Amino acid sequence: MSFSPRRLLAVVAKELRHVTRDVRIFFLVTLSPAFLLVVLAYIFAFDVGNVSLGWLDGDRTATSRAYLAAITADGTFQLAETATRYEDLESAILAGRIDVALVVPPGFGRDLARGPSASDTPAVLALADGSDAIITSQVLGNLSARTAAFGARLSPQSSPVETRPRAWYNPDLKSLRSMVPGLLAIVLTLPALALTLAVTREKEMGTLEALIATPVRGPEFLLGKLIAYVLTGLASASAAAAVAVLWFSVPFRGSFGLYLALAVDFYLATMGVSLLIAQLVKSQQTAMLLVLFFFFVPGFFVSGLISPVNTSSTSSVLISYALPSTHFIAITRSIFLKGVGLAQLRLHAGLLAVMGIASVSVSLLAFRKRIG
C-alpha cells in the first residue's frame, strides 16, 4: 500500500479533533504560550533599578553630599545603609542588605576642586558583591557613568573627545522590547512537548496497536500528527505575537508572513526532535525529562536570551547552535525589532531547516521499520 494523502488528511483531522475536544489540552497547546509570555515578560523585563546602596562618607562636605544626591536622584539607586566604618559595609554585603557601596575618601571635595593632577585622578571606591556577576557588572557600568558625569559637570574644561551613543532598533534600551521577542522562542516549545506526549501516550496506553491495525501507514500517522501540531502551533505563534504587539507594544517591523514561515521552520526542528524522542522512549515520564533536557533548560541559559552566545569558544557555539531556540530567538528579535528579511536570516533559517528535515526523516524511517 502506498502513501495516501486522503488517509493523511484523516489523521490530521483526528488529531485536531483530539486537541480541541479536551478544553485543558486545547488551552495548553494553543493559548498557554501567550499566557506564559505575559507572565515571563513582566518578570524578565528588568532594567537596572532598585539597587540598594551603602554609603560611607569620609569627606562630609557639600561636594560629597551633592555627589550622593546626583547618584540617587532618579531612584535607580536607593540609599539603604549609611555606615561609619568600612567593616559595616562588608557585613552588609555579606548579608545581602546592600548590593553595592560607595566609599568617598577624605579630601574628596578639595581634590575635585583642584582637578586631576599628573599623578592622580580623584576617585570614589565602589565595593560590590561579585557573587551575582552579570547584574553587578551592569550596576558598576551605570555607577561609573554617573560618577564621570558628576565629575564632568564640575570640570571647567570640556573633553576633546566624547562618545555619542546610539542604540539601534531600541533607542531607549527598554529591556521589554528585547525580552518579549526572545521569550517567544521559549514559550513556543510547548507545542513540541505536547506532540511528544501525544505520541508516547498512544504507546503507553496501547492505542497505537489499534491504529496500526487500520489501513493507516506509519509515515501517514506520524506526518498527520506533525501537521496537526504544526497547525495548532501556528495558532499559538499568532496569539503570542498578538500579545507581544498589542499588549506589550513591541514594534513589529518585519513581515508577518516571514514570521509564520520561520515559525513553521522552528516547529519542524523542535517537533522533529520531539518525534525522535518519542521513538526512543516508552513512557511519557521519560519523554518529559528528555524534552526538559533538550529544549527547556538550555533555552533559558545557552540560547543568547540574556547573555549572548559565547562565540569565542567552539564547544559553546556547537552546543548553542544545536538548540533550535538559539536560532529562533535570533529570528524573532530580527523580525520584530530590526525588520530584516530572509537574506539576513539565512544562516539561522537554514540550520533550522536542516535540523527539521533530518530529524523528521529519521523518525519516519525508524517508525516504518518498527511496525513493518
Added chain:
Amino acid sequence: MLARIWNLAVKEFIQLARDRLMTGFLLLFPVGQLMLLAVATGQGIRHLSLAVVDFDRSTQSRAFIQALDNTPELEWRYQPSSEAELAGLIDEGQAAVGVVLPDGFSAALAGSAEPVAIQVIVDGSNTTVASTGQSTVDGVLSDFLGRLAKRSGISIGAPLQLRAEIRYNPTLNARLFTIPAQMGFIVYQVTLAIASLAFARERELGTLEALLVTPMRRFELISGKGTLAWLLGGLDFVLMYQVVTRVFAVPMRGSFALLLACGLFFVAVEISYGVIISSFARTQQQAILYVFMLAMLDVALSGYLVPVKNMPSVFRAVAAASPLQHFLVIIRAIMLKGAGPEIIWPQVRALGVIGVIAGAVALRTATRSLE
C-alpha cells in the same frame, strides 16, 4: 508504619530499576546536563563582536582601537570602510557594537582642532549586550584620555573616576554563580518530574486501585512515593556537587554539611509541590504540562536571571513562595560567600514555612484524590 512506607519505597525502586532507560537517565541526566550547560555558559558578557570604521587612520586611532580590543568585553573583528557597511554587519547580527572614529580624532586629542564625537552604535535588540557595549567604550575612552593627560601633563576630561573593589568574585566571572545555580535547577526538575507523576501514572495505567486496596494508609502511600523522589534528588545533588567543585573548580567557601542539609530540605519541599500536581492531574499528559509551566515560572522567578526585587510587586509575592528562589540564595551564600547558618537563616525559615504549608496541602489534596 515506617516499615510499610519503606516497603512501598522499595517497590518503587524495583519498578524504576526495571525501566533501564529511565534509571540510567535519572542518574546521568543531571550530571550530563550540568556539564553541557557549564561548558556552554560564558563567563558573562565577554567577547562582543566589534566593528570599527576608522576615518582618522592615525597612530592615535589605531591605539584607541587596540585599547577597545584589549578589554575582555569587546573583540575587534571587522573594519568596515563605510557606515553603510557597518549597518549591514549590525543588521545581520555579525557585529554587536559599532564604533565610528571621525576624521579629526587625533587632531582633537592633540588639542589642535574642535572637539569631536565618537559614534557608538549598539544592537539594542539585546539590551544587556547593548548597555555593556556602551559602558565599555565609555570606560576605554576615559582611560585613554586619562593616560594622555598624564603623559602630556595637562588635565583633560574625566576628572572623577570610580574604582571598583569586588568581593567574592573579583573578575566578575559569571560562571562562579551560574554553574552552582544549575545544581538547584536540575535537582528541581528531576524531583518534580518524579513526584508529579507518582499518582498520575498509576491512575492512568489503572494500577492505583490495586494499591488502594492494600492495608496501607493514605499517608503512608504518599510518604512511600515521596521517599523515592527524595533519595534520588539527594543522590543527584551530591553527584553534581562533585562535578561543580572538581571539574569546574567552583570554590566552596562554606560548609558542605550545611549545604547538603539545606539541599535535602529543599528537595523535600519541592516534592510537596509535585504531589499536589499529581493529585490534580487526571492524566500524565496533564501532569507533565503543569510541571512544565510551573518549572518555567519557577526558573523565571528564581532570581537567577533577574533580581527578585526588580520584579513587579505581584511577582515578588509569588517569588516568595518559590522554594527555588530561596535555595539559590542559600547556594550562593554558602559556596561563594562562605556564609554560616546565621546568615542564611531567613531563607531556611522561608523554606520551612513553605514546606509546612505545601506539605499540609499536599497531604490533604492527595488523600482526597485517592478516595
